[in-house]
Amino acid sequence: MYPLYCRSVATNVKLLQQLRVTHILNVTEGDSYIHVNTGAEYYVGTGIIYHGIPANDVGYFDLSVYFEEGADIIAQALAYNGDRGKVYVHCQKGYSHSAAIVIAYLMLRHKLDVQATLATVREKREIGPNDGFLYQLCQLNDRVKKD
Template identity: 50%
Template sequence: MATKDVDNEGISEEDRPYTPEDLLKIINAPSGGLSMLPSDAYNEVYPNILLGEESIAKQRVQLQKLGVTHVLNTAEGKDDGYHVHTNHVMYRKVNIEYLGIPATDMMSFNLSKYFNKCADYIEDALSNGGKILVNCKVGASRSATIVLAFLMLKRHLPVQDAVRLVRKEREICPNDGFLQQLCDLNEILKKKGHFKCTEEIR
């Protein structure tokens, strides 16, 4: 019978809360321990979920060609240095639904208050046969965090599995504050038994 790895305090690896450092090891492992920015404008990180940067978010015709039906801008705002200035009006012309949240890529920003709203929006898009682009400025921190939260909330993936799944398809680098918020969400969901009904990843 397999035994669980146990640390010095008698806590099994499976039961120990994940930390931002644990997640960073997973994120940086494919690049030899280095933090990497995305090499593509967008990547499909889960069936019909594109994770991308500002440039693809503003190419409405290209999005239409890709079959995108919904856009979730996790960096909505008019400050071009840190945010992406898009809105529902610009997408209406190409029949793309839009949701924007005014998140800032700072460790102190509470992105978790948007986790459920964004997860519901992504789920609604997918359940209706749509394809969604989730973007921020670079497509690596705010948007990646929201996609990870979706996978945890709606696909019942523990945080480490969600991170591995997304990192396999795209370089990501959520800030430490966002990683901590994902770890906190993981603990809340674990205590509720949320991950015991893990859905098979197709």
């Protein structure tokens, strides 16, 4: 994730291409004012592969049903073209939804615990998954420890 306003980066194809982004993971897919209204058709002809997750930034939203899918998408994107893929994971502001999905990816694919993962991501940028997402990440942590 880049320290720019996520919606403006996600809709700036020229910047995404300059950053050599190969994949987009929109963790706030939808067409209301609280979502970022892009889709696969938005990126047609750009060489950027799009994936969307229709999430809302409210504590009662069950983002955990998308943790595995999000982790799979990130892993596939990074492995793209001989490990030269670059994925831009975003939500509206890059603070809650997208951070939770990136944290879930690190926990699932790199076997980091939730505290270490939160600390690592916070060293790179300011994040603040809402309380519901944090609770879901703690539940994921318990599940990952058992595996």
